[in-house]
Amino acid sequence: TCQVQNGGCGVHADCSHDSKTYAVKCTCKTGYTSSGADINATCTDTCQVNNGGCDNNANCLHDSSTNEVTCVCKTGYTDTAAGPRVECIDSCQVNNGGCDMNAICDHQSPDNAVKCTCKMGYTNTGSASNVICTGE
Structure with missing residues (x-):
């Protein structure tokens, strides 16, 4: 029964009984995916x-x-x-990554964050975090 060791269901499963046969039925909790039968459901973190x-x-x-x-x-x-x-x-393919239209969108290492660099002939008149490219 479900009162004894959760009916044999794992810690990430809820135990219930089949309405007709009264057999133990294990159902994975939200955020977990079953990789087994109802009786022996192995519930794995869905993100895995x-x-x-x-x-x-x-x-x-x-x-x-x-x-x-x-x-x-x-x-x-x-x-x-x-x-x-x-x-x-x-992000560089979507509105140039939010970069100025006269900037090149790229990614910096190691975090892959968007990096804006002014194109040749333009100078950054903004800041490192808010690149504004002005013609020379």
Whole structure:
């Protein structure tokens, strides 16, 4: 029964009984994916299975209150999807990464953050964090 050692279900599973047979049924909790049968469900962190269904350029995280999977684009990528699905595109391909139109968008090491550098013939009259390229 479910009262004894969670019915044999793992720590990341809820134990219940089949309404007709009263057999133990293990159901993975939110944020976990089953890789076994109902009785012997092995519940693995969903983020460990195909990145939780997130885009390859996204980090799979869990909501702190519900434990549901949340996908967040990695540094240097921008979410271009409409709605709840996350589609992460290289930020430099989206509005030049937020760089001035006379700047070249690139990525800096090691964190892949967007780096704006003025094109030849232009000088940065802004700051390191707010590049404004003015013609010489």
